[in-house]
Amino acid sequence: xxxxxxxxxxxxxxxxxxxxxxxxxxxxxxxxxxxxxxxxxxxxxxxxxxxxxxxxxxxxxxxxxxxxxxxxxxxxxxxxxxxxxxxxxxxxxxxxxxxxxxxxxxxxxxxxxxxxxxxxxxxxxxxxxxxxxxxxxxxxxxxx
Amino acid sequence: xxxxxxxxxxxxxxxxxxxxxxxxxxxxxxxxxxxxxxxxxxxxxxxxxxxxxxxxxxxxxxxxxxxxxxxxxxxxxxxxxxxxxxxxxxxxxxxxxxxxxxxxxxxxxxxxxxxxxxxxxxxxxxxxxxxxxxxxxxxxxxxx
Numbered sequence: 001x002x003x004x005x006x007x008x009x010x011x012x013x014x015x016x017x018x019x020x021x022x023x024x025x026x027x028x029x030x031x032x033x034x035x036x037x038x039x040x041x042x043x044x045x046x047x048x049x050x051x052x053x054x055x056x057x058x059x060x061x062x063x064x065x066x067x068x069x070x071x072x073x074x075x076x077x078x079x080x081x082x083x084x085x086x087x088x089x090x091x092x093x094x095x096x097x098x099x100x101x102x103x104x105x106x107x108x109x110x111x112x113x114x115x116x117x118x119x120x121x122x123x124x125x126x127x128x129x130x131x132x133x134x135x136x137x138x139x140x141x142x143x144x
Numbered sequence: 145x146x147x148x149x150x151x152x153x154x155x156x157x158x159x160x161x162x163x164x165x166x167x168x169x170x171x172x173x174x175x176x177x178x179x180x181x182x183x184x185x186x187x188x189x190x191x192x193x194x195x196x197x198x199x200x201x202x203x204x205x206x207x208x209x210x211x212x213x214x215x216x217x218x219x220x221x222x223x224x225x226x227x228x229x230x231x232x233x234x235x236x237x238x239x240x241x242x243x244x245x246x247x248x249x250x251x252x253x254x255x256x257x258x259x260x261x262x263x264x265x266x267x268x269x270x271x272x273x274x275x276x277x278x279x280x281x282x283x284x285x286x287x288x
Contacts, residue, residue, distance in 0.1 A: 041205065045205055046204070047200060047201075047204070047231070048201050048227065053192055056191060056192050057190060059191075060189050060190070060191070061189055061190075061191055061283070062191075063283070063288060064286075065286070066288075077226075078226040078229045078230040079227040079229075079230040079231070082221075082222040082223045082224070082226020082227065082229075082230075083192065083222070083223040085223075086222035086226075086286060087223070087286050088288075103226070106226075110222075139205070139207070141230075142230060142231050144207060144210075144232075
């Protein structure tokens with residue numbers, strides 16, 4: 001497996017161990033790790049820190065994102081997809097989109113390349129989480 | 145003037161006084177103030193804390209956003225607009241869109257009502273800021 005996706009999965013598992021939502025993300029620039037992050041809705045009582053947002057938060061001000069790739073264990077929602085479009089991140093590699101279809105078409109319509117690895121490990125992690133904590137998951141994707 | 149837009153403008157002026165980018169935001173639920181915030185790119189070295197994002201961050205987990213209105217001194221960018229769509233915030237009231245046209249059509253295409261007050265005070269505040277710190281402004285909207 002891609003080492004960066006493995007890091008994103010590790011971030012997701014760290015979040016789960018903290019009682020949080022198991023979605024992780026990694027930002028890579030010119031082939032080097034810049035930052036990693038995970039969903040912190042539970043841990044920091046924070047609705048905007050999805051995995052991708054926490055990762056970009058942790059990266060700080062990096063100048064242009066033109067040579068970056070963002071990894072996420074799950075297809076980005078409209079918040080994270082809008083951020084990817086606004087920041088002009090050209091490429092997104094996701095673990096899966098089976099448990100949440102997200103905003104793939106929106107990103108692609110703005111020229112973002114989206115690669116879905118469709119990983120059984122990511123699907124199983126989310127399916128188990130959604131089964132155990134459906135209310136928390138629905139809150140995170142605002143199906144309220 | 146609408147008292148909530150006045151609060152958003154005050155937030156923007158507070159940010160400017162801190163050496164930051166003068167964009168402020170307020171979240172209102174059922175007619176009551178829930179949170180306020182302002183751009184913190186400079187203050188917290190944070191690229192995701194646009195005014196609207198900082199406001200939603202400060203609001204914490206509020207459950208459904210269906211009865212909320214978000215105010216911003218400037219038309220939301222794709223990050224903030226994507227968040228508004230994802231969070232299902234039904235109404236956005238902005239101070240102006242002359243200095244930055246933002247993602248109005250994207251929000252409207254997802255059923256968000258967008259009202260642009262076209263306020264001279266907001267336009268002048270942004271025009272002066274952009275004239276004085278064009279590099280910082282271009283970084284904030286990722287025109288790099």
